[in-house]
Every structure is written in structure tokens, then in C-alpha cells.
Amino acid sequence: MASAQKIVDALKKHNITHAVGVPDNGSARIYELLREEPKIEVITVTREGEAFAIAAGLYVGGKKPVIIIQNTGFLESGDAIRGTVINMQVPVVVFIGYRGYHNRDADGKWVDSVAAFLEPTLKAWDLPYHKLETDADIDSIDWAYGKSAETSLPAAVLLIGHAK
């Protein structure tokens, strides 16, 4: 599992101003640390689609938000993602908690359907992503910021396990 502090440090290096989303068990420690940062405002939303619209508005106003949600909420957000950050061409990094990643049955199939749907959906929606499971993967955050800046579109970091 990755260090929540190292993830927050990487986000600070990219000068994020707001963290918008809905926490899950994997991101809970990240949210906790972000709330202690005086220069970062955490906005908890009621449904994940809201996070994309609020982040787009923050970007229009000159801020640099990061979105942090779970894969369940990512699936719920489909039209908000299409209609805001994609259609508006907003460069934003999205952390997506990979719920169910480690839970497979005897045949190697995912037990939790949301784990099975996540990557095919990202590919179908043409959203680039890298996985972040341990501290060795922290560079995926730099990659995501580079990718979103290059395309002026969202890029995702899939957070595997519970950041500690």
C-alpha cells in the first residue's frame, strides 16, 4: 500500500488548491492529511458527478483542483465526466479508488463487479490512467499531471488498497 503522506506531498508539488470528491476507505487517510493543509480546501460532495462539475468551475476560476473518488462513484459520474471535464477540455487529475482489486474467486475472476468494470470503462471513455499501489508507483501522479496538461483533458490515477 502507498503512503498517504507521499501522495499528499506529490499533490502539493503540483500546487493543487482544492480536493473535491467523496472519500472511501482507500482515500480516507489522504483526505485526513489534506484537511490539515492550510493551502488546500477539501470539498466533500453528495454524489461524485458533482465533483467533476465543481472541479471544472474551479478551473475556470483559475484554481487547480484534484478529484478523489471511488470506482463506484466514477461509474455513477459518466455523464458529468463527459459533459464537464471532457467537453469543456479541463485538465484535471482524478484519483479513483480501485475497490475490489484484490478480491478474486478461485478462477481468478473479480468478486466485486465494480473492479471488473473499471478499466474497460476507462478505456471505452478514452480516459488515460496509471495504477498506484505502493510508494514505488508515486511517479504515476507526475505522469497524470503531465498527461492532463498535454491533452487539456482528465487523466486518472487508480489507487489500489488503502493509503496509509
Next chain:
Amino acid sequence: MLIKEECLQLIASQRTDEIVIATMGMSVPWAKISTHPLDYASVGSAMGHAADFALGIALAKPDKKVVVLNGDGSMLMCLGTLATITSLAKPPANYLLFVCDNGTYEVTGNQPVPRNADFSWVTIAKGTGFEQVYEFDDIDILETDLPKIWNEPGPVFVNLRIAQAHEPPPDRWGGFPYPYLQESLATSTHKLRKALEEQ
């Protein structure tokens, strides 16, 4: 009952340099009376996400008032945004939300939105913690009260009980001769960002 265009005329008469985010059945009527560089049509975006998009702008630009011209069907799609707004440590004082409430999905033919006879926007807004909540169904009272509402610190929720009309679906595909509907959503978005940067 109010007439939408008359309400928008009153809003336009108050407007100086505020950002105005219009969506669905408000976007074309607003374009007929305003061509301000800080007008933005949430058209070709995602239905239900004008109020939260505007919230992001209001938080990013606390010194700039953001006015939302939302529909009741759109507001129902993102009702949680009202709770998000009031849950903030500093709810945006520069946020003025109008819900143009005709009880229908106007641009698709006035199918009724889901609600019963006891439905109340005032109750919902107050219940989520909005302190400045207004409802109007008389144009003379709206005309009298709007200047005060316009200038008071928000967030402010205003329900306008408007008559049903027959606005067609707005789009950005060339069918509407208004500047903000003649360009892509991405172009509009980046133009607004640039305009705000320059202020």
C-alpha cells in the same frame, strides 16, 4: 404566475459585471437580451450540472458574483449541490441561484418533473441550510425586491414560479444565432477562464 422573459429582463436590469450561467430553457431567452462576455451557456454539457459548475467558479472567484439561471428539472437532478453549498466552511457569499420553476421539462415538451402537490423549493432550500430563500409568483413584487436580493450576501436561493412555455432544446450545432451558442463548449469555457484571468 411569472413570465420567464419578464423575469430575465428584470435580472438583466440588475446585472453589471456578474458572471451569468444559464442552462436549458433559460439559455436562449437569456441570449436574446444579453451578450455580455461573462455570459456562459451550460449547453452541450451535462444536464443538472449548472449549479455545481457555478459553485466551483464562485469558490474560485470570491470577489465576483456568480448568478445561475437554472431550471427546476435541472435542479432536481443535482439536489445534493444545495447541501454541498451550505456544508462548506465558508458558503459562497457571491452565489445567487435562480430556479425557474415551471414544473416541467420544458425543452422536451413539458413533461412533468417528479413532484407532488406539496413539493416546496422553499422548504428544500431552507432545509439544506440556505438562509436567504425567496419565492416569487408576482412580477411587481419581484421587481420591487430584486435590487435588495441582488446586493445581499449569499448564498441566495430564489425560486421563480414561471408559466409553462415552449422553448425548444438549445444546442451548439448552429441552429441558434447567439454568440455563446455558436461555439463549442470547450471554446466558451476557455474564453470565460481567460476573461476572468484578465479581470
